[in-house]
Amino acid sequence: MVSLFDSSVPEPTELLRQTVADAFGETLTPRYASAFVSGNPYVVAALGRHYGVSSASILCTTGATGALSLIYKSLLKPGERVLVERPGFDLFGSLAEAAGLGVDHFDRPAPEYRLDLDSIIARLTPQTRMIVLSNLHNPSGMVIPPAELDAFAEIAEHHDLLCVIDEVYRDYAPDQVAGPYGATVSDRFISISSMTKIFGLATLRCGWLIGDPSLIQRVRAVSDATEFGISNLAHSVAALVLEKPEPFVQYWQSMLAASRPVVEHYHRQWVEDGLVEGRLPDHGCIAFLRLPHIADTLAFADQLCRERGIAVAPGEYFGSPGHIRIGFGKGVSSLDRGLSLITAELKNASETVAG
Numbered sequence: 001m002v003s004l005f006d007s008s009v010p011e012p013t014e015l016l017r018q019t020v021a022d023a024f025g026e027t028l029t030p031r032y033a034s035a036f037v038s039g040n041p042y043v044v045a046a047l048g049r050h051y052g053v054s055s056a057s058i059l060c061t062t063g064a065t066g067a068l069s070l071i072y073k074s075l076l077k078p079g080e081r082v083l084v085e086r087p088g089f090d091l092f093g094s095l096a097e098a099a100g101l102g103v104d105h106f107d108r109p110a111p112e113y114r115l116d117l118d119s120i121i122a123r124l125t126p127q128t129r130m131i132v133l134s135n136l137h138n139p140s141g142m143v144i145p146p147a148e149l150d151a152f153a154e155i156a157e158h159h160d161l162l163c164v165i166d167e168v169y170r171d172y173a174p175d176q177v178a179g180p181y182g183a184t185v186s187d188r189f190i191s192i193s194s195m196t197k198i199f200g201l202a203t204l205r206c207g208w209l210i211g212d213p214s215l216i217q218r219v220r221a222v223s224d225a226t227e228f229g230i231s232n233l234a235h236s237v238a239a240l241v242l243e244k245p246e247p248f249v250q251y252w253q254s255m256l257a258a259s260r261p262v263v264e265h266y267h268r269q270w271v272e273d274g275l276v277e278g279r280l281p282d283h284g285c286i287a288f289l290r291l292p293h294i295a296d297t298l299a300f301a302d303q304l305c306r307e308r309g310i311a312v313a314p315g316e317y318f319g320s321p322g323h324i325r326i327g328f329g330k331g332v333s334s335l336d337r338g339l340s341l342i343t344a345e346l347k348n349a350s351e352t353v354a355g
Contacts, residue, residue: 002330002338005311007138007169007286008197009252009329016201019240031243035060035235037224039208042239047208050242051181051191056213059220062229063207064168064194065091068132071164071190072099074222075215076129083123085133087113087140087288087318089166092132102127105319110290111278113142115152121159130162135182136169139318139325140288141281146179153186162215164190168197172252173283187212195238199248200329205231206238252329256285259335263287263328266339275346278323285329288315290322293349297324300349308341 023029031042038044039060047058061067068091076082078100084092086105093103106123109116120131135144144152156163165182170193183191194207209219241248263280267287270276277290294300301314301324315323326342328335 001309001311002334002341003311004326004328004330004335004338004342005313006327006329007313007325008202008327009200009255009285010331011200011203012248012251015247015251016203016237020237023237023240029236029240031239032232032236035230035232040232040235040239043206043208043235043242046239046242047210051210052184053210054213057183057210057216059209059216059223060230060235061207061209061223062205062227063196063202064166064192065095065207066205066227067192067194067207067209068092068164068166069095069099070219070223070227071130071192071209072096072101073226074219075162076101079127080129081125081127082130082132083120083128084131085137087315087320087323088132089134089138090317090319092166096132104128106131108133108137108140110140110288113137113140113288115144115148117148117151117155120152121155124159124161128159128161130164131156132164132166134166134169135178136167136173136281136284138166138169139286139313139315139323140278141169141172141284141286143173143178143281143283149179149182149185153189156186156188162188162190164192167191167193169284169286171198172256172285177283181210183210183212187215190215195241198252199241199245200252201238201241201248204234204238205229206235252285255329255331258332259285259328259330262332262335263326263339266343270343270346273347273350275343275350286325286327288318288320288323288325291324291346291349293346293353295322297322300324300345304342304345308345310338310341312342
């Protein structure tokens with residue numbers, strides 16, 4: 001089985017093993033501290049330095065999805081509505097519905113998946129209280145230009161809206177490209193992120209949200225009353241990684257430096273042969289491509305899995321049938337094998353349509 005379904009680099013098990021061995025060997029690291037109420041203080045301090053904010057603007061959570069769920073519960077009331085990007089991560093909407101909220105969608109048009117600000121305004125209703133989007137965009141990996149984010153902040157201010165920006169992929173792009181973090185652009189923006197995508201450390205279940213202290217205080221009150229699953233052990237390891245991220249950054253950078261030329265080669269050939277439409281993002285490890293000869297990409301993904309042993313994410317998962325998301329944060333040999341087998345299936349589909 002070759003999984004191109006994953007949207008992060010593989011877990012850096014050797015780096016993780018070494019980090020844990022050094023911290024929990026003959027002596028116990030002082031980073032092993034309570035993660036409840038105010039969060040692990042070393043995680044909070046590292047995040048404060050990274051984002052340039054005070055501890056009052058930071059709340060640690062059990063992952064990014066845990067952060068989003070808390071936001072829905074604490075800042076919105078049942079019956080109010082959220083406006084969610086499409087294509088987009090399905091949990092943006094399903095978590096809102098589970099909290100008793102209404103969900104509407106706005107489209108981010110291919111191939112750049114930029115924010116169509118006029119379209120967003122047109123989709124607002126009197127009950128809309130929040131907009132949810134991602135940067136880098138999931139599933140396409142495209143970045144929102146900083147000037148576009150500034151214009152979007154003006155819309156939020158004018159229409160009295162809050163905005164959640166999922167930034168779990170954001171640090172794959174350099175600061176000069178991605179611009180400032182959302183929470184530092186406007187006090188109506190809340191940034192959420194985690195250790196999962198950049199560091200490949202989903203096992204730590206360490207996420208956070210960054211925002212105006214008045215908003216964070218409201219979310220913290222709900223978190224203190226309802227969240228009891230935060231692991232002191234996991235968050236202490238997260239503190240160690242955040243304080244010295246260089247080996248982990250070098251890990252993902254070297255992996256993508258090797259894997260990107262492979263996916264670029266296949267993508268170029270696919271486009272030339274008319275097998276896919278769409279472009280690769282300049283940063284990150286995911287791509288969202290349209291398959292012009294395949295409408296039911298859910299069935300196509302199932303066929304790939306059963307017959308070829310290749311896993312991809314069908315566009316139906318993101319509200320856009322006819323597409324697939326490919327994760328290429330893989331070792332070169334398995335990536336090449338997976339893309340080669342996908343090529344064969346794409347050619348079969350093209351020949352079937354031609355016939």
